[in-house]
Amino acid sequence: MAEIIFESVSRTFPVTGRNGRPDTELTALHDVNLRIRPGELAVIVGPSGSGKSTLLDLLGGLDSPTSGRILLDGTPITGPGLNRGVVFQQYALLPWRTAASNVELGLEAKKIPAAQRRERALEHLDLVGLSGFADRYPHELSGGMKQRVAIARSLAFDPDVLLMDEPFAALDAQSRETLQDELLRLWRRTGKTIVFITHGIDEAVHLGQRVAVLTSRPGTVKAVVDIDLGDRTARSDLRSAPEFAHYRHRIWSLLHSEVDRAQAAERAAARPSQDGSEPASDSKVSSIG
Ligand SMILES: Nc1ncnc2c1ncn2[C@@H]1O[C@H](COP(=O)(O)OP(=O)(O)OP(=O)(O)O)[C@@H](O)[C@H]1O
Ligand SMILES: [Mg+2]
Numbered sequence: 001m002a003e004i005i006f007e008s009v010s011r012t013f014p015v016t017g018r019n020g021r022p023d024t025e026l027t028a029l030h031d032v033n034l035r036i037r038p039g040e041l042a043v044i045v046g047p048s049g050s051g052k053s054t055l056l057d058l059l060g061g062l063d064s065p066t067s068g069r070i071l072l073d074g075t076p077i078t079g080p081g082l083n084r085g086v087v088f089q090q091y092a093l094l095p096w097r098t099a100a101s102n103v104e105l106g107l108e109a110k111k112i113p114a115a116q117r118r119e120r121a122l123e124h125l126d127l128v129g130l131s132g133f134a135d136r137y138p139h140e141l142s143g144g145m146k147q148r149v150a151i152a153r154s155l156a157f158d159p160d161v162l163l164m165d166e167p168f169a170a171l172d173a174q175s176r177e178t179l180q181d182e183l184l185r186l187w188r189r190t191g192k193t194i195v196f197i198t199h200g201i202d203e204a205v206h207l208g209q210r211v212a213v214l215t216s217r218p219g220t221v222k223a224v225v226d227i228d229l230g231d232r233t234a235r236s237d238l239r240s241a242p243e244f245a246h247y248r249h250r251i252w253s254l255l256h257s258e259v260d261r262a263q264a265a266e267r268a269a270a271r272p273s274q275d276g277s278e279p280a281s282d283s284k285v286s287s288i289g
Helices: 050-062 099-107 115-125 142-158 173-190 201-207 241-269
Strands: 004-016 022-036 040-044 067-073 083-085 163-165 193-197 212-214 220-227
Touching: 004 050, 022 050, 022 220, 040 050, 040 201, 050 083, 050 163, 050 193, 083 142, 099 115, 099 142, 115 142, 115 220, 142 163, 173 193, 173 201, 193 212, 212 241, 220 241
Parallel strands: 040 193, 040 212, 083 163, 163 193
Antiparallel strands: 004 022, 004 067, 212 220
16 A cells, blocks of 8 residues: 655746747646545545646656655655556547557556456456447547546556546546446455546545645645545435535535635736726636636
8 A cells, every 4th residue: 555745846837938938937736745645545626727637747757846756655756657557637548459458558568468468458348337348449439438448447557556637527427426436446445545636526525535625726735625424335325415515515615715716816917907997707717627
C-alpha cells in the first residue's frame, strides 16, 4: 500500500506573449500540501482550471513541480513508473490496436507472457462490460466504450497507485454508476491507493473516503472533507440518504464559494470599463470543472 505526500507543491507555466516568447507566468498550483494515506480512495474536486489534471500529471511523473515535491512511499517522484497507472481525462488508446491489445499494452511493459496477457485482458474487458468487444478497434467503439477500455487497461496493469482523471465523465449515467461500484469493489478487494479526480459532486461523495476541494486558480487545497458512509456498495439507496445529502451540500458550498470568488476576480480584472459599468452579468467566466 502506497502513501503519497504533497509537500508545498507549486507549478507555474510560462505564458507566451505577442512576440512569441514567454513573457509572463501562470500559476496553476500553489503550495499544495496533502497526505494521501496508504490504501485510501481520495477524491479531488475543484473548479475548472484549478489544476486537477496538472496535479495528476505531477503524480504520474509526466510533469515536474516548479517547487516543492511529491513523495511516494518516502521517495520523491521524478518520472513515470510501473507502480503508477493513469486513466486520463481523454481516453488514450492506440488506434492501430484492438481493445484487447490496448489492454495488453501495460502487461507487455511488465513482461507478462502472451497467453496470460490475453487472458487478463479479456477478464478486465469483461469487468468493464465489454466482453465481446475484444477484437474491435478504437474507431469501432463509442466514446464511453473507449474510456472503458482505458479503465480496463489500467486495472489489468495492477499498479500500486491508480490515478484517475475524470474517467467516467464521458459515460452515460447507468454505466457511470456501474463502474463506480466496480471501482469501489476493486478498491476494497485490492487495498490500492486511488486518487480520483471528478467534477461530479455526487461521484465524489459516493467514492471518496476523503474529498479534497481545490480553490479556483491558482489551485491549492481549500478543505479536506471526511466522508463517513461505511460500505457504499452494500446500500442501493445511498444516494437518497440524509447523510449523503449532508456531504453533497458541504462540498457544493465549498465549490460554489470558489466559483463565485473566481467570477468576482474576473469582473475586477475587467474594470475599469469606459463608462464604469459592470461587465454583462451573464458573462460565463468560470464553472465547476
Ligand atoms: N502545459 C501547459 N502549459 C500552459 N498552461 C497550462 C498547461 N497545462 C495546464 N495549464 C494551465 O493550468 C491551469 C490548470 O489546468 P488543468 O488542466 O490542470 O485544470 P483542471 O482543474 O484539470 O481543469 P478541468 O476541470 O477543466 O479539466 C489552466 O489555467 C491551464 O490553462
Ligand atoms: Mg482536467
